[in-house]
Amino acid sequence: MHIGCPTEIKPQEFRVGLTPNAAFEAVNHGHTVTIQSGAGNGAGFTDADYTEAGAAIVGTAAEVFEKADMVVKVKEPQPKERKMLREGQILFTYLHLAPDPEQTKDLMESGATCIAYETVTDDRGGLPLLAPMSEVAGRLAPQVGAWTLQKANGGRGVLMGGVPGVGPARVLVIGGGVVGTHAARIAAGMGADVTVLDRSLPRLRYLDDTFGGVFKNGYANAGNTIELARQADMIIGAVLIPGAAAPKLISRAQLSELKPGAALVDVAIDQGGCFETSKATTHEDPVYDVDGIMHYCVANMPGAVARTSTIALGNATMPFMLALADKGWRQACEDDPHLLNGLNVHAGNLTYYAVGKALGIDVLSPSLALKA
Numbered sequence: 001m002h003i004g005c006p007t008e009i010k011p012q013e014f015r016v017g018l019t020p021n022a023a024f025e026a027v028n029h030g031h032t033v034t035i036q037s038g039a040g041n042g043a044g045f046t047d048a049d050y051t052e053a054g055a056a057i058v059g060t061a062a063e064v065f066e067k068a069d070m071v072v073k074v075k076e077p078q079p080k081e082r083k084m085l086r087e088g089q090i091l092f093t094y095l096h097l098a099p100d101p102e103q104t105k106d107l108m109e110s111g112a113t114c115i116a117y118e119t120v121t122d123d124r125g126g127l128p129l130l131a132p133m134s135e136v137a138g139r140l141a142p143q144v145g146a147w148t149l150q151k152a153n154g155g156r157g158v159l160m161g162g163v164p165g166v167g168p169a170r171v172l173v174i175g176g177g178v179v180g181t182h183a184a185r186i187a188a189g190m191g192a193d194v195t196v197l198d199r200s201l202p203r204l205r206y207l208d209d210t211f212g213g214v215f216k217n218g219y220a221n222a223g224n225t226i227e228l229a230r231q232a233d234m235i236i237g238a239v240l241i242p243g244a245a246a247p248k249l250i251s252r253a254q255l256s257e258l259k260p261g262a263a264l265v266d267v268a269i270d271q272g273g274c275f276e277t278s279k280a281t282t283h284e285d286p287v288y289d290v291d292g293i294m295h296y297c298v299a300n301m302p303g304a305v306a307r308t309s310t311i312a313l314g315n316a317t318m319p320f321m322l323a324l325a326d327k328g329w330r331q332a333c334e335d336d337p338h339l340l341n342g343l344n345v346h347a348g349n350l351t352y353y354a355v356g357k358a359l360g361i362d363v364l365s366p367s368l369a370l371k372a
């Protein structure tokens with residue numbers, strides 16, 4: 001198969017769909033790989049890294065789209081890219097179609113077969129191509145929160161680990177899933193005094209069994225939340241109710257009960273945020289102040305560490321990318337129902353029920369699409 005990878009053109013996106021190592025594996029499997037010149041620059045990969053891996057370099061995205069049987073990307077295709085997709089071509093990338101009728105219409109009109117990273121599943125009910133980005137955002141949260149706590153950045157002027165004779169920062173993590181667990185581990189590793197709240201008792205049991213000596217945990221009711229929030233120097237929002245907007249767990253009125261200069265890091269901002277005063281910010285201007293409380297609300301946190309994020313995403317996508325290339329999308333999806341769950345659009349049809357429901361579009365069952 002001919003696999004193509006263009007440079008990402010969405011603003012502030014520095015990741016790339018194929019790492020040189022993924023390109024090398026694909027070439028070793030007998031496939032041809034074409035990369036747009038400069039596609040890896042934002043993640044620290046040069047054209048030479050790709051040619052060494054056996055890939056060909058071309059100057060434009062148009063050449064990549066023209067040559068490729070399968071286009072591998074990171075972000076949803078932008079309008080310009082959607083025009084270059086064609087019937088029978090495979091697109092493998094994040095799509096997030098439910099809130100995006102324009103993109104959905106364009107992808108259906110393209111005739112391409114579009115497999116979305118975010119809906120591929122695994123045996124444990126997880127989302128294996130979303131998890132690496134939650135791991136990154138979770139581990140980044142205490143790092144950016146620590147920066148926000150510095151006096152010059154508007155924070156309380158508290159050091160995460162304290163020093164001998166001075167206690168550490170107190171960190172409250174609300175939501176103990178992938179983001180929350182990784183955030184808590186890093187905050188504890190920085191020496192902070194950390195508590196994680198969650199609503200799921202099985203999850204709290206897991207956290208207690210696995211990390212009992214590293215950080216504390218508690219049940220996330222409103223009383224516990226505000227009590228611990230009052231004592232916290234940093235609060236990390238990491239809740240998720242799948243398919244729904246994030247619940248608002250700290251109101252504007254409650255900000256006056258927090259410590260002045262406390263840092264709120266709302267990782268759940270991509271689902272609307274879990275603090276009433278959260279609004280999405282960018283890496284250029286990540287932090288703002290409401291009533292003396294510093295808010296960090298960047299919706300694409302992994303972009304700040306594009307190299308780590310690219311490699312982490314590539315590790316997760318590579319087995320699926322190779323299966324698609326080795327077997328063709330039909331056989332690969334027939335053999336692996338989790339990959340079939342990634343099928344969102346095929347040959348003019350929408351094939352993912354939740355997107356159809358959100359956008360009011362009829363859906364062709366993915367198993368019928370396999371036979372179409």
Ligand SMILES: NC(=O)c1ccc[n+]([C@@H]2O[C@H](COP(=O)([O-])OP(=O)(O)OC[C@H]3O[C@@H](n4cnc5c(N)ncnc54)[C@H](O)[C@@H]3O)[C@@H](O)[C@H]2O)c1
Nearest residue numbers: 134137175177178179198199200220239240268299300301
């Ligand atoms: N900003 C970014 O760049 C970025 C990057 C990755 C993920 N995210 C977001 O981070 C959030 C968390 O993702 P995740 O992968 O950890 O999800 P997850 O499903 O692994 O974990 C979510 C946890 O929240 C808990 N929860 C739900 N409602 C709660 C409540 N009211 N109080 C306390 N806990 C509650 C659940 O029990 C679960 O354990 C999501 O909104 C995700 O989209 C943002």
